[in-house]
Amino acid sequence: MCAGTVVTLLVLNYIQDNLNWGLGFGIPCVVMVFALIIFLLGTKTYRYSIKGDEESGFLRIGWVFVSSIRNWKATPSAMAFEEETRGTLPHQSSEQYKFLNKALLAPNGLKKDGKVCSLSDVEEAKAVLRLVPIWTTCLVFAIVFAQTSTFFTKQGVTMDRSISPSLDLPAASLQSFISLSIVLFIPIYDRVLVPIARALTSKPSGITMLQRIGSGMFLSVVAMIVAALVEMKRLKTAKEHGLVDLPNVTIPMSVWWLIPQYVLFGVAEAFTMVGLQEFFYDQVPSDLRSVGLSLYLSIFGVGSFLSSFLIFIIEKATGGDGRYSWFANNLNRAHLDYFYWLLAGLSAVQLVFFMYILQNLTFIIGEALYKL
Structure with a gap:
């Protein structure tokens, strides 16, 4: 890519400065049209990944932030009880951004009222943060x-x-x-x-x-x-x-x-x-x-x-x-x-x-x- 960039900078800039700006813009325009055509012709040969029933990363991470906000009033004792119930080991949950651990709780403490985030979901959100x-x-x-x-x-x-x-x-x-x-x-x-x-x-x-x-x-x-x-x-x-x-x-x-x-x-x-x-x-x-x-x-x-x-x-x-x-x-x-x-x-x-x-x-x- 860098090698192509060198040729473009040397040739097109010379054309624009010494010949014609319209020609200098026209050449990359024509090249891009050909590139688009080649791209579209190749779409039938591309490999497609088939996704299962797993939620997208956007939804998983987004729900962690939403859940942690909804449960922001959760007490440390409630969090400790939840971690004990899940059998979460100290090293499994990182100490940083522990406020996101509140997403492990169900809304109002009732799991039937809403989705509960998994520990892996919370750790993914922490990694992005x-x-x-x-x-x-x-x-x-x-x-x-x-x-x-x-x-x-x-x-x-x-x-x-x-x-x-x-x-x-x-x-x-x-x-x-x-x-x-x-x-x-x-x-x-x-x-x-x-x-x-x-x-x-x-x-x-x-x-x-x-x-x-x-x-x-x-x-x-x-x-x-x-x-x-x-x-x-x-x-x-x-x-x-x-x-x-x-x-x-x-x-x-x-x-x-x-x-x-x-x-x-x-x-x-x-x-x-x-x-x-x-x-x-x-x-x-x-x-x-x-x-x-x-x-x-x-x-x-x-x-x-x-x-x-x-x-x-x-x-x-x-x-x-x-x-x-x-x-x-x-x-x-x-x-x-x-x-x-x-x-x-x-x-x-x-x-x-x-x-x-x-x-x-x-x-x-x-x-x-x-x-x-």
Whole structure:
């Protein structure tokens, strides 16, 4: 997928910048039509799973939350009696989120009045609820991720992008270095880093999924620090050449200065995004795998909204009254470097909180897989 992305960024961006935007949009439109046709032709060959009488995971987990709310007045003695009646052993019911154990009681204490959740249903609901701290913590990473296709590209437009006297590199094509980094790094990770880590930790995967996610978060902090330093250099170059008030004039600074931040973020994605996808897919009931992937993808959707909201707040706080905001249309008067430093700080805080989650055993899921 990353290899296809590289070709798309290089070819389509060149067409859009140098030939025609209509053609640039038309080509992917036609390709998607063909993809849809091929998809529909293949539906007869797909395997279908036949489900039994078991309720869907949505209903099971949803009913646990509903039942626990309905029984919120249940006393500890009632809970203890219910657990004793069921013969529940102390280790069978996790201590975390014990309020969900109230779903084990029937409404009004009468089992004929309503459905009673099983212990496995309650533990499934707890497992899903444990994903919330991880999901929340990763939102800052998603905010940083949104900058790779926005402000990074905007920086590139102002810089020297000439490849030859008659050919300029489209600024948006720089995103291809993220995909290239992923393509090149994943084999290195699988064939070099994992065996080394496996020898050190005695774990089959080398490092846990959560440790992989945390490694990517650390690299995102480094990437934003590098981005801030490069932007400071760009602003200094514009000032030295008297181009501060000439936003449409190319700054005599090569666009290749931006490559390190793209590469670092590509490696960060190979750690964090792959780790998150595996983690959210693995930690939900088997019939809710698609929901787990939806939770993973929602991190980046919500993160994009939060990025827009953060930019809106900063724009209001730093602009107005004749002042240039951090995001002024004239980037030579703006201060993207301040914004990048802010994101680096937020990412560092995110990393600290994530490390706390890693060290706090109440958040470690699947002890056999994730015990540190």
